[in-house]
Amino acid sequence: MTTPKDPLLQIYRLLITLIGVGFLYVIWPYISSVVVLLVFAFLLTTILLPGVDTLERKIKSRGMSVLLVTVGLAALITLFIASFASGLYSQGVDFSQQINNQDYQNNLMQLVNNVRDALPPSLQDMLPQESGEKGGLIGSVLKNLSGVLQNLLSVAGAIGSFIFNFVMVLIFTVILLYEYHNFKRSLVRFISNKYFEIGLRLIFNIERAVSSYLRGQLLAASSVGIMSIIGLVILNMFGANLTLVIFIGIIAGLANLIPLVGPFVGMVPAMLIAVMNNLGNEAALHHHLFSVIPSPFYLLDIVLMFIIVQQIDNNFVTPMLVGESVGLHPMLVMIALLIGGTLLGPLGMLFAVPAAGVLKVIGQEWSFVSKNAHLL
């Protein structure tokens, strides 16, 4: 039996909602950074929760398992950043020495001229002319590069803020992991009796979908990262002269988290480093893939290697690890990526698919609830 709705009550509810939205709009600039940190902490909690639960089963102490998992994660990330920073430092020193070397500049100019000659005349006019010294395309590239090196101090500031945010996310994650089940219990207390069971069901299904998606994606990203590192090492055996191999592999793995666009983004650092390291090397410039297809600076080899890694990942690893994943239509994935990218940039693209997956689960449960509404 439905009760007639009181119009005054509805106006009152509308007013309360409007005041709430207005208040949120006013305070949003002050709380947005904390909310973003909390969202990251929540995502990290969702990924780590099964690990903590499994460890709790073994050692029978929630606190100890949370401590072990977070300390392990922090140690891994610190190790990665430290090794990456030292690798990047030596690479930066090499590169700055190369930039100051006149031969390097000449080689770069020669490369640009070769590319220009290979282009049709209509496109040649679109490129800036080289004036021989520090003008034109190369001059601007070199100027920008030295500008980048001079701005390392501002990079240090950004690193400081990153470390602060990282530590805050880690603290939030520890608290969320330790109190997760109690938090959830406190939150569901606010659901009315009528929707209580269905609410629990919805939360459980969303939790399961997001957790399995995130874990699957993380495992798939790790597999792409490891396979890329192996592929790059193999290319190095054939004289590709690639440095920062582990860094490139990790970037490729992380980029793989963004569907459709990620795999292409993952190739870019490897190709840039291949060009940077092999400039002036005649053998690398005239390298042929399978001794047939011209592949200057091993660029085609790198593309082929990444395509092979992607194929192995798409056809064997991901189906095994992610399974059905969130089961979204490719068209919806693309729309979600575009919306996420427009709203939050690369970060939005990273979260677009899990967010769309959550909306899908909510939609499915909504249709389940509407079908059974007369029974609630």
Add this chain to the structure above:
Amino acid sequence: MKNALWSNIFSNWQQEESQTVLTLKQVPIFSGLKPRELRAIENLVHVRTYQPGEMIFKRHAPGEGMYIILSGKVEIYLEPTPGERNVLATLSDGDFFGELSLLDDEARSAAAVAADATELLGFFRPDLLSLLERNPELGNKILINLARVISARLRKTNDLLTEAQQSRKHDDA
């Protein structure tokens, strides 16, 4: 006479059991559990309050778990025709219902309504599944107890069926 100092030091050792733990102890599904395990269950269940006449669940509604009565009264009933209420049982403090929903997501076979101001403890499938992952030892104890409750009911149903068949034979003869 009690020594105040010692009773103060060991006050945590003689913690009074909460109403929830005392009620859980009476439920066969939680029988044989250690005090620590009962406290773990206490942290898992949801306390819900119902007004007199408030529906707990309707018949054929999707079921997510069981309820234990902390205080008050609950009527379990069928509605053969709209408005006609065939009360199957009236349950009170310490009684429990809906336990089959812990095992499957089949629809509720009867409706439940609060006959009085009622306080219930809800123990739901997602909580049981989470417990089985985190503490399988405790989860298995509950599952075995649940199986015992269901097998006792099945045995009772078999006895009733046998009795009914025998009385039918007797009537035919």
